[in-house]
Amino acid sequence: MPLLFPRSSLSSFSSLLAMFVGAIVSVHAQTLTLAWSASLDGESGPQRPIDYIVALVNSEPITLTDVQREAQRVLQQLAVQRRPVPDEKTFRSDVLEGLIQRRWQLQLAQELGIRVEEAAVDEAERTIASQNQTNVAELRRRVVAEGMGLDRFRSQLREQLLLQRLREKEVIARVTVSELDIDNHLQQQEQAPDLSKLRLHLEQLVVPVPDGASPADVDKLRTLAEALRNHASKGEALSTLATTLSNATLRIAAEDLGVRTADRYPAAFVHAVRHCAQGEVCELVQSGAGFHILKVLEKTNPALPAPWSVEHHTRHILLRPSTSVSEADARSRLTELRRQILAGRIDFAKVAKDLSHDASAAQGGDLGWAGPGVFVPEFEAIIEQLEPGALSEPVISRFGVHLIQLLDRRRVTMPPAQYREAVRATVRALKLEEAYKTWNQAQRAKAYVEYRQAPE
Numbered sequence: 001m002p003l004l005f006p007r008s009s010l011s012s013f014s015s016l017l018a019m020f021v022g023a024i025v026s027v028h029a030q031t032l033t034l035a036w037s038a039s040l041d042g043e044s045g046p047q048r049p050i051d052y053i054v055a056l057v058n059s060e061p062i063t064l065t066d067v068q069r070e071a072q073r074v075l076q077q078l079a080v081q082r083r084p085v086p087d088e089k090t091f092r093s094d095v096l097e098g099l100i101q102r103r104w105q106l107q108l109a110q111e112l113g114i115r116v117e118e119a120a121v122d123e124a125e126r127t128i129a130s131q132n133q134t135n136v137a138e139l140r141r142r143v144v145a146e147g148m149g150l151d152r153f154r155s156q157l158r159e160q161l162l163l164q165r166l167r168e169k170e171v172i173a174r175v176t177v178s179e180l181d182i183d184n185h186l187q188q189q190e191q192a193p194d195l196s197k198l199r200l201h202l203e204q205l206v207v208p209v210p211d212g213a214s215p216a217d218v219d220k221l222r223t224l225a226e227a228l229r230n231h232a233s234k235g236e237a238l239s240t241l242a243t244t245l246s247n248a249t250l251r252i253a254a255e256d257l258g259v260r261t262a263d264r265y266p267a268a269f270v271h272a273v274r275h276c277a278q279g280e281v282c283e284l285v286q287s288g289a290g291f292h293i294l295k296v297l298e299k300t301n302p303a304l305p306a307p308w309s310v311e312h313h314t315r316h317i318l319l320r321p322s323t324s325v326s327e328a329d330a331r332s333r334l335t336e337l338r339r340q341i342l343a344g345r346i347d348f349a350k351v352a353k354d355l356s357h358d359a360s361a362a363q364g365g366d367l368g369w370a371g372p373g374v375f376v377p378e379f380e381a382i383i384e385q386l387e388p389g390a391l392s393e394p395v396i397s398r399f400g401v402h403l404i405q406l407l408d409r410r411r412v413t414m415p416p417a418q419y420r421e422a423v424r425a426t427v428r429a430l431k432l433e434e435a436y437k438t439w440n441q442a443q444r445a446k447a448y449v450e451y452r453q454a455p456e
Contacts, residue, residue, distance in 0.1 A: 201298035225291035305422035
């Protein structure tokens with residue numbers, strides 16, 4: 001199946017994509033950068049030189065022009081991500097410190113003999129172009145149109161790849177996750193999860209206990225609450241149970257408590273849902289108000305992977321550009337085929353058998369069921385957005401141009417061994433974050449950094 005994408009490449013290119021998507025989108029970043037630059041120099045006072053040294057990193061200068069360019073790039077990235085721009089002082093400091101960190105890391109990579117081949121830069125260009133549903137020639141045209149310059153674009157690509165390889169050599173390769181690490185993480189999350197991060201969405205039904213109720217009356221209400229809980233456990237809606245049994249003397253209420261972190265719920269509620277999975281009804285909780293029947297609508301712990309994965313059943317038609325058929329021609333042809341398929345004039349499976357360049361053509365383009373990480377990112381991003389039965393617009397990947405149909409989607413519980421591997425990946429990510437932070441602090445302390453004031 002030609003859609004497979006090496007997992008090792010995903011981490012290598014993810015930072016590149018995040019960094020350079022903003023470079024080909026115009027978001028008035030230049031105007032914002034000029035405003036920020038003006039505040040850096042001061043809007044009044046004597047005229048200063050056009051450029052000057054802002055900082056020295058191991059005797060290598062960082063100039064005002066470097067800072068302005070980096071500020072523009074960061075502003076573009078923030079705009080693409082739809083994130084707010086920090087206050088001026090914070091933004092100024094973050095941009096400069098980011099440049100300083102980048103500079104000493106590049107110096108360290110050079111000292112360690114790490115290199116990036118032209119072929120790797122070419123591959124990065126192709127990946128970014130594909131992720132932006134275009135080709136390399138068009139990507140370069142957009143980069144030049146945005147005023148970045150092709151040489152600087154490829155230079156920054158090379159630097160980003162260099163930094164990625166540095167982290168792989170100095171940090172990633174040294175982080176391991178043992179079976180004991182996995183066991184300890186699971187035990188910690190079971191016994192003492194971080195309640196400020198554990199997200200719960202609960203629904204409750206309350207059987208009230210009146211003030212001054214006798215022990216016998218309390219027992220009767222407890223029995224009623226247990227009976228209601230049993231009905232709810234069999235799938236009956238809490239709101240239906242409340243409506244059916246509530247009367248003038250006994251007002252039973254059902255309530256959606258919304259999504260909130262566990263530290264914002266009563267401790268008794270948190271204790272009750274600890275061993276309760278999503279969709280389950282928990283044991284009774286008694287409070288001063290009465291008996292609470294809790295149903296877990298959502299339970300998310302960012303420190304643990306979900307115990308299930310989403311699989312997609314898809315089919316596609318793949319056209320590969322060639323010397324006789326350009327990428328634009330392939331896209332145009334698939335656009336027309338899509339129109340005719342939607343109009344019911346032609347059959348998707350038959351067209352796939354007749355025209356698709358993929359090995360799945362014999363099956364009418366059917367790719368079967370597949371979980372996360374099986375397909376290339378641009379293909380997977382589209383199927384995650386489609387509703388079952390829907391047809392995509394033509395999608396460009398490294399393999400060609402696709403017309404994709406999502407046939408169905410399902411949630412599958414992970415087998416224990418697969419879930420354990422998912423936990424391993426989570427633990428590895430946490431250890432990498434801590435290891436990188438420690439390594440970065442230690443290496444930063446070794447670097448000589450001298451900050452310079454603007455000349456009078």
